[in-house]
Amino acid sequence: MDYPSDPAEQFLAASAALTAFEVVELQGTGMSESYWNLLLGRVGSAIAGEFLSACGSAFAKSRNAKELEAALGKRVMNDPKYGPIAQRIITLWYMGTWSAMPSAWSDTYGSCMNDVSQVVSPKAYREGLVWPAFGTHPQAAKPMGYGSWSYPPLVKVNTDAEP
Amino acid sequence: MMKELIPTTEEYDAVIVGAGASGAIVALELARKGKRVLVLEAGRSIRDDEDGWRSVVDTFHGALAKVPNSPYPPTAMAPQPDVLQLAPIKKGVPNSLGYFVQKGPQNFGSDYTRSKGGTTMHWLACALRMLPNDFRMRSMYGVGVDWPIGYDELRKDYESAEREIGVSGDVGEYWLPGVDPKTYWEGYTYPMKKMPDSYVAKRLAARIGDLKVDVGGKDYKIRVTPTPQGRNGMPNPDYVDPLSGKKGDYSPTGTQSDPLRGERCQGNSSCAPICPVQAKYSAHRTLNRAQALKKGPVSLVTIECQSVATFIQTSKDNGRVQYIEYMAYAQDGAPARKKRAKGRVYIIAAHAVETAKLMLLSDIGNHSDQLGRNLMDHPTMLTWGLMDEPVWPFRGPGQTNAIPTFRDGPFRSEMAAFVLPIDNWGWIWSAFAPDVPFAQLVGQGMFGSALRQKVAHDFSRQVTLQFEIEQVGEAYNRVTIDRNFLDPLGVPRPIIHYELSDYVRRTMEAGVRISERIFKKAGITNKTQYSVSDPCHAEYNGKVYSYKGCGHYVGTHRMGSNRNNSVTDSHLRCWDHKNLYLVGCGAMPTFGTSNPSLTMAALAFRASRAIIKDLDKHTSKAL
Ligand SMILES: Cc1cc2nc3c(=O)[nH]c(=O)nc-3n(C[C@H](O)[C@H](O)[C@H](O)COP(=O)(O)OP(=O)(O)OC[C@H]3O[C@@H](n4cnc5c(N)ncnc54)[C@H](O)[C@@H]3O)c2cc1C
Numbered sequence: 124m125d126y127p128s129d130p131a132e133q134f135l136a137a138s139a140a141l142t143a144f145e146v147v148e149l150q151g152t153g154m155s156e157s158y159w160n161l162l163l164g165r166v167g168s169a170i171a172g173e174f175l176s177a178c179g180s181a182f183a184k185s186r187n188a189k190e191l192e193a194a195l196g197k198r199v200m201n202d203p204k205y206g207p208i209a210q211r212i213i214t215l216w217y218m219g220t221w222s223a224m225p226s227a228w229s230d231t232y233g234s235c236m237n238d239v240s241q242v243v244s245p246k247a248y249r250e251g252l253v254w255p256a257f258g259t260h261p262q263a264a265k266p267m268g269y270g271s272w273s274y275p276p277l278v279k280v281n282t283d284a285e286p
Numbered sequence: 287m288m289k290e291l292i293p294t295t296e297e298y299d300a301v302i303v304g305a306g307a308s309g310a311i312v313a314l315e316l317a318r319k320g321k322r323v324l325v326l327e328a329g330r331s332i333r334d335d336e337d338g339w340r341s342v343v344d345t346f347h348g349a350l351a352k353v354p355n356s357p358y359p360p361t362a363m364a365p366q367p368d369v370l371q372l373a374p375i376k377k378g379v380p381n382s383l384g385y386f387v388q389k390g391p392q393n394f395g396s397d398y399t400r401s402k403g404g405t406t407m408h409w410l411a412c413a414l415r416m417l418p419n420d421f422r423m424r425s426m427y428g429v430g431v432d433w434p435i436g437y438d439e440l441r442k443d444y445e446s447a448e449r450e451i452g453v454s455g456d457v458g459e460y461w462l463p464g465v466d467p468k469t470y471w472e473g474y475t476y477p478m479k480k481m482p483d484s485y486v487a488k489r490l491a492a493r494i495g496d497l498k499v500d501v502g503g504k505d506y507k508i509r510v511t512p513t514p515q516g517r518n519g520m521p522n523p524d525y526v527d528p529l530s531g532k533k534g535d536y537s538p539t540g541t542q543s544d545p546l547r548g549e550r551c552q553g554n555s556s557c558a559p560i561c562p563v564q565a566k567y568s569a570h571r572t573l574n575r576a577q578a579l580k581k582g583p584v585s586l587v588t589i590e591c592q593s594v595a596t597f598i599q600t601s602k603d604n605g606r607v608q609y610i611e612y613m614a615y616a617q618d619g620a621p622a623r624k625k626r627a628k629g630r631v632y633i634i635a636a637h638a639v640e641t642a643k644l645m646l647l648s649d650i651g652n653h654s655d656q657l658g659r660n661l662m663d664h665p666t667m668l669t670w671g672l673m674d675e676p677v678w679p680f681r682g683p684g685q686t687n688a689i690p691t692f693r694d695g696p697f698r699s700e701m702a703a704f705v706l707p708i709d710n711w712g713w714i715w716s717a718f719a720p721d722v723p724f725a726q727l728v729g730q731g732m733f734g735s736a737l738r739q740k741v742a743h744d745f746s747r748q749v750t751l752q753f754e755i756e757q758v759g760e761a762y763n764r765v766t767i768d769r770n771f772l773d774p775l776g777v778p779r780p781i782i783h784y785e786l787s788d789y790v791r792r793t794m795e796a797g798v799r800i801s802e803r804i805f806k807k808a809g810i811t812n813k814t815q816y817s818v819s820d821p822c823h824a825e826y827n828g829k830v831y832s833y834k835g836c837g838h839y840v841g842t843h844r845m846g847s848n849r850n851n852s853v854t855d856s857h858l859r860c861w862d863h864k865n866l867y868l869v870g871c872g873a874m875p876t877f878g879t880s881n882p883s884l885t886m887a888a889l890a891f892r893a894s895r896a897i898i899k900d901l902d903k904h905t906s907k908a909l
């Protein structure tokens with residue numbers, strides 16, 4: 124599968140595969156630049172580059188989305204170095220939150236002073252994708268209107284099949 | 287930290303300590319009669335214009351652990367308890383990590399807010415009246431105490447409170463156990479129509495059907511009923527305004543800066559701790575109304591924030607209060623100035639814990655030895671699970687409906703009554719959803735489409751039932767002070783002694799059984815987990831039950847029929863100090879299963895009448 128050459132775009136392509144949201148949906152949050160910069164700050168550009176290369180090799184080996192997930196599982200999620208980074212990227216997009224790296228990871232690969240768990244910004248919270256993923260809106264933002272809560276959400280969410 | 291004493295030369299008709307709902311209502315009522323009022327408020331003055339409110343909402347959005355006090359960080363000079371400060375109490379080792387010193391054996395699991403507007407800043411705004419039997423627990427069931435007044439004496443004040451708070455409800459649909467709607471309501475309608483039922487409550491009611499559950503040898507039908515709430519909805523054309531006597535012209539109060547904003551709840555789903563559009567009542571509304579009342583160009587009500595009352599000075603001769611000493615601070619950490627406030631009458635409305643604390647450290651008003659005692663809450667046991675169909679939680683007010691079946695019944699002589707709100711925010715309270723369940727899925731290695739599908743499937747099916755359990759006053763549940771534990775201003779911190787009685791624990795045991803029956807009938811797979819490592823838990827018959835604090839601090843300066851059994855009379859006037867009133871939930875001798883603040887507000891109206899009478903009777907300075 125195609126993988127862009129620009130690192131910031133690679134970050135978006137990898138994020139889309141890891142979260143199962145489309146690149147345009149991620150761009151629509153307005154958060155991509157700040158998340159990419161945050162990642163560079165937290166793990167350093169060298170490790171971030173390696174991480175994106177690992178994702179790139181999964182893209183290169185795959186012909187469709189299904190194969191891509193399988194390859195990402197093997198090469199990224201299960202990798203002791205890249206897995207924790209991928210989990211943090213997923214959490215950024217879904218929750219707007221950065222979780223501090225696990226101490227075992229930091230012992231091996233090093234830490235930085237600002238590696239603390241935090242909501243990235245009030246806007247990051249508001250753009251969390253967890254909410255639309257189950258048919259709602261972030262608490263205290265983007266309200267759905269008086270009485271909307273009395274009926275199923277208008278935007279259809281597939282909840283039928285357990286994965 | 288302390289500078290010279292600066293006496294305040296000005297003298298007011300009334301000095302009120304605390305700019306929460308109870309203090310605000312008294313200020314408004316007094317100003318309506320032309321009285322001059324000074325309100326001392328310990329915390330900051332959060333602005334309720336667009337920018338001020340926005341900053342509070344942003345603080346909430348940016349908070350990692352979203353708890354009731356997240357939008358309202360305390361000042362060091364007026365600290366406040368926070369649920370994040372809860373930690374297991376080991377035998378003999380109190381938890382003093384936070385503002386409270388929790389002596390146990392159980393944790394008191396609730397917080398409150400010390401800012402202008404008080405705890406209504408983050409209350410949920412459920413506005414239930416008490417049931418007639420809640421006022422006569424001793425004579426009906428042989429537990430607790432009777433109030434010196436009954437429901438009938440409070441009915442009109444309930445109406446005033448519902449007008450001031452702005453309550454949405456439906457008398458016709460509202461079912462209450464053991465209540466005759468004719469005498470309970472006397473033809474009343476709420477100012478606004480009920481909030482639309484949440485989808486989860488509708489599905490639960492449909493699935494429960496005609497389920498009956500046995501308690502104490504009697505079968506009870508599980509009913510679902512709407513919850514009256516202080517949230518702006520559709521004005522009710524049949525409503526008759528008790529102030530103007532006019533029918534059908536009720537108009538909801540919006541935000542201060544834009545009256546058209548917040549006129550209607552929009553479903554921001556965050557009422558506790560913050561309604562971004564101020565569709566939920568907070569005491570700011572009442573304070574704004576009070577400050578708008580003027581004599582000439584001058585407002586009758588002055589509010590001084592960042593002013594912590596530290597001592598009530600009384601006369602040795604006649605017990606009357608002479609002045610209130612307080613510390614005014616410009617900024618956190620800057621030296622505070624000691625000042626005095628003088629009035630003809632004094633009202634302490636600083637919250638059940640802080641009012642008791644201020645009285646205790648002034649060493650007054652405690653002839654009955656009841657001051658600080660009988661501290662109650664609604665310990666809330668949660669049960670949670672996943673329904674077999676999506677119920678789409680996290681949309682709309684925190685709750686719109688509850689199961690009121692067990693609010694009254696003969697079982698109350700043996701075990702506590704309870705009400706079961708149907709949580710509209712999934713597992714937010716039971717399991718810190720969505721954050722913690724999401725972190726668990728990611729921690730298990732889920733990603734991509736499997737993760738997204740799992741979130742959609744599970745989170746849309748989350749259901750939580752809340753067992754809000756009645757407590758009755760126990761002498762050993764109390765607030766005390768100890769000068770070894772001081773806050774940064776040098777004021778003693780509250781010491782909390784708290785233990786759940788078997789009266790409550792029996793209900794926890796029965797509650798789990800009732801929950802199992804409801805879950806089975808409604809197609810809910812139980813996911814409830816209790817653990818001894820939960821900071822709030824109790825054991826009964828070898829089993830562990832966890833609970834949460836409900837924010838309902840009640841009983842610490844209870845009213846009663848005489849000075850030997852209570853701190854104040856039924857007008858909230860101190861038996862021992864004739865120009866001193868103690869207003870707030872602390873006044874309530876019992877409170878059944880109703881969230882306490884509507885009754886608190888009704889009592890504030892009642893007390894205001896007595897205060898005005900006092901002021902008018904004694905036109906001379908010496909009241
Ligand atoms: C999460 C949560 C949800 C709740 N939901 C509901 C609900 O749905 N329904 C309901 O009925 N109740 C609810 N409550 C309870 C409700 O918020 C309180 O009962 C109510 O706000 C108490 O009002 P008050 O005026 O007595 O005290 P407060 O609102 O606490 O006001 C007291 C004021 O006094 C000030 N003060 C304190 N000490 C001093 C001092 N020494 N000098 C000067 N000022 C001082 C404080 O800063 C504060 O502003 C909830 C509580 C919590 C925590």
Ligand code: SF4
Nearest residue numbers: 551552554555557561
């Ligand atoms: S549901 Fe939203 S708009 Fe309605 S009162 Fe609660 S926070 Fe405000």
